[in-house]
Amino acid sequence: MNRRNFLRFNALGALSLSAIYAMPHHQDHNHHSMHNMHHIPENQTNMDTSFIDIVENTELLSQDSIPINKDLKALPLLKNTSTKPNTFEATINIKEQDISLAKDKKTRFYTYNGVIPGPKIEVNEGDKVIIKVINHLDEPTTIHWHGLPVPPEQDGNPHDPIAPHTERVYEFTLPEGSAGTYWYHPHPHFITAKQVARGLAGAFVVKAKDSLSHLNEQDWFISDVGLDSEAKIRPNTLSDWLNGREGEFVLINGCFKPKINLTDTKRLRIYNATAARYLRLKIEGVDFIVAGSDGGLMQSPIVQEELFLCPASRAEVILKPNKDINIENAMLQSLYYDRDKMMQDTPNQDPINLATLNIESKSIELPKILREIPKLGIPTASKTITMSEDHSQMHGLSKKSTQEIKEALAQMFLMDNKIYDPNRIDLHSSEGAIEEWKIINKSHMDHPFHIHGTQFEIMRSNLKGKIITPKVRSLHDTINLRPDEEITIKIRQDFRGLRMYHCHILEHESLGMMGNLMVEQA
Numbered sequence: 001m002n003r004r005n006f007l008r009f010n011a012l013g014a015l016s017l018s019a020i021y022a023m024p025h026h027q028d029h030n031h032h033s034m035h036n037m038h039h040i041p042e043n044q045t046n047m048d049t050s051f052i053d054i055v056e057n058t059e060l061l062s063q064d065s066i067p068i069n070k071d072l073k074a075l076p077l078l079k080n081t082s083t084k085p086n087t088f089e090a091t092i093n094i095k096e097q098d099i100s101l102a103k104d105k106k107t108r109f110y111t112y113n114g115v116i117p118g119p120k121i122e123v124n125e126g127d128k129v130i131i132k133v134i135n136h137l138d139e140p141t142t143i144h145w146h147g148l149p150v151p152p153e154q155d156g157n158p159h160d161p162i163a164p165h166t167e168r169v170y171e172f173t174l175p176e177g178s179a180g181t182y183w184y185h186p187h188p189h190f191i192t193a194k195q196v197a198r199g200l201a202g203a204f205v206v207k208a209k210d211s212l213s214h215l216n217e218q219d220w221f222i223s224d225v226g227l228d229s230e231a232k233i234r235p236n237t238l239s240d241w242l243n244g245r246e247g248e249f250v251l252i253n254g255c256f257k258p259k260i261n262l263t264d265t266k267r268l269r270i271y272n273a274t275a276a277r278y279l280r281l282k283i284e285g286v287d288f289i290v291a292g293s294d295g296g297l298m299q300s301p302i303v304q305e306e307l308f309l310c311p312a313s314r315a316e317v318i319l320k321p322n323k324d325i326n327i328e329n330a331m332l333q334s335l336y337y338d339r340d341k342m343m344q345d346t347p348n349q350d351p352i353n354l355a356t357l358n359i360e361s362k363s364i365e366l367p368k369i370l371r372e373i374p375k376l377g378i379p380t381a382s383k384t385i386t387m388s389e390d391h392s393q394m395h396g397l398s399k400k401s402t403q404e405i406k407e408a409l410a411q412m413f414l415m416d417n418k419i420y421d422p423n424r425i426d427l428h429s430s431e432g433a434i435e436e437w438k439i440i441n442k443s444h445m446d447h448p449f450h451i452h453g454t455q456f457e458i459m460r461s462n463l464k465g466k467i468i469t470p471k472v473r474s475l476h477d478t479i480n481l482r483p484d485e486e487i488t489i490k491i492r493q494d495f496r497g498l499r500m501y502h503c504h505i506l507e508h509e510s511l512g513m514m515g516n517l518m519v520e521q522a
Contacts, residue, residue, distance in 0.1 A: 018480060028316045048190065052406040052409060052511075053237075054237065054241065055236070055237065056237055056238065058228050058235065060226075061227040065102040065105070065231070068256055068258075071260075073255060074218075074219070076358060077200075078119035081131070086124070086126055086127050087128045088129045089129075090131070091131070092113055093114070094134065094136060094200070095111060095114065096108055099111075101231065101249070102227070102231040104234070106272075108232065108233070109199035117202050122286025124208065125176050126173070126192040128171070128173045135162040135167065137165075138165075140191075141186045142161055143170065143184050145172075145204060146201060147295065147455065147477040148206070149174070149495075153497060154172045154452060157187060174206055177374075180292065180314075180455075181203075181296070181314040182204040182205070182206065182294075183201060183221075184203075186200045192509060193275055193506035193510045195248070203219055211370050216264055216266055219268075220253070222270065223247075223250075224247030224251065226246075238389050239342070240507060242507075243276065243344075244276020244311070244507050247277075248482075249420060250274075250334070250354055258355050259356050260356070262357065267291075270307070272310065272313050275506040276507065277311065277490055278308075279337075280337050282306050283331070285323065285325075287303050288303070288307045292315060293475060294455065297316065298370060299474065300368060303320075315481075326358075326361050329357075330356070332353070333351040333352060334351065335347040340446070381429070381435045382437070382438070385437060385449070385515070387439070387503060388443050391412070409511055413508040413512055415501075415503075416515060420502075425516050425518045427516070428518050428520060429519050430519070430520060431493065431520065432493075433493075434490065434491075434492050435492065436489070436490055437491055441483055446482055447481055447503045448481070449478065449479055449480075449481060449502075449503065451499065451500075452499045453499045454494065454518075457476075458476060458489055459488045461488075462485070462486040462488075463482060463486060498518055501515050
């Protein structure tokens, strides 16, 4: 395994900032100077590497082993057991469950209440949410309410695990203005990637009476799973750790290549709930009217031929045939996106077929202003965050033992030139302070940045001196950065306590590409 297989400085596709920017065709990136590739961490530590499994040459399940063209199933709803107004109360059991995806074979998943994906949680702005979580697993876990404005002690961070065979109650109230498309997943230290790969993820929707409330809704919860020839969850390869795990089977609402019939105008909520897969969604002859992002409705809708979703991001869209004709047997595809993976000299660039669609053309006119997004005001503090990779760890890799490879991986993915330490506070902010953050990607590949507990507004992107500003105002909690890209955001944290910020390629997060933010009393 030579160095060339790890560092490929070729053309990289140019799609960024999710739905708020135009979707340009691929552009070439200049070759990156080597000084960006050799960071030495400030705190190289003897990280526990026991969670890193590396198995190569696993025989995979064939693509025709799972039935296709079944009608898309709706996500099951988590039952509200409360009789009190404006209160949602429920129980989630985290347990292993055998589920049949492949013909004549069962797969042992980690599940929320026995299903994949987990049951959809649907609440309203202003609701008090009380969810008892019972962990039946033989390992710790948490539930992180991704993107939701909840107090740190209720947000399932890695410092607050639910021990094996114990339980805890999460309790929080969702404020006015928090309507949006969110999701929930585990966030235990070191093993988040493992638990998501085994099935733990679910949709969380906060509703309000808004400009699209009259439309029927449908969820497209996109996940992926890697299975061996016996339909068991396959172990990670070295490539999975370097690039993030992409399962060979891409599912929508737990269905493989389903059939989707849209006989009326639907408000689609689309989730990228994968660990590392980038989605460039395309339907021939159909436009995406993009109305919402991570943090709810955008200020104005925009029309796009493609929808780009980096890992963990979401969108609200309406599909519109661009010639006002019914669409029959159209293919929902995810087009190739070159994020310059390591160890891939000749990547497969074929589109991935996700579903077959029938769409009846309906006239639809959306308001020019979907909602007014309050302006945060003038920042009173600023921060700079840098994501990078220490490729010096790859030197002589072919001569290293398995343990040495694990130790190299555990020192490779850096946040502000450091490996994550749960006991270290990396940044401090004041409660309620408006801040401007510059997030910089100094690595050779794309990384999605996520911060807990709030939404932010993207102000501008600077890629090799080219400044891009948003087409419309919108809120996000996850944003993709291309190599050498700098994105400026405006952000405010409204709760005191500890927050995480990290790369949302989950293997990179597990390997240490994460930091701690302490929000303190002003």
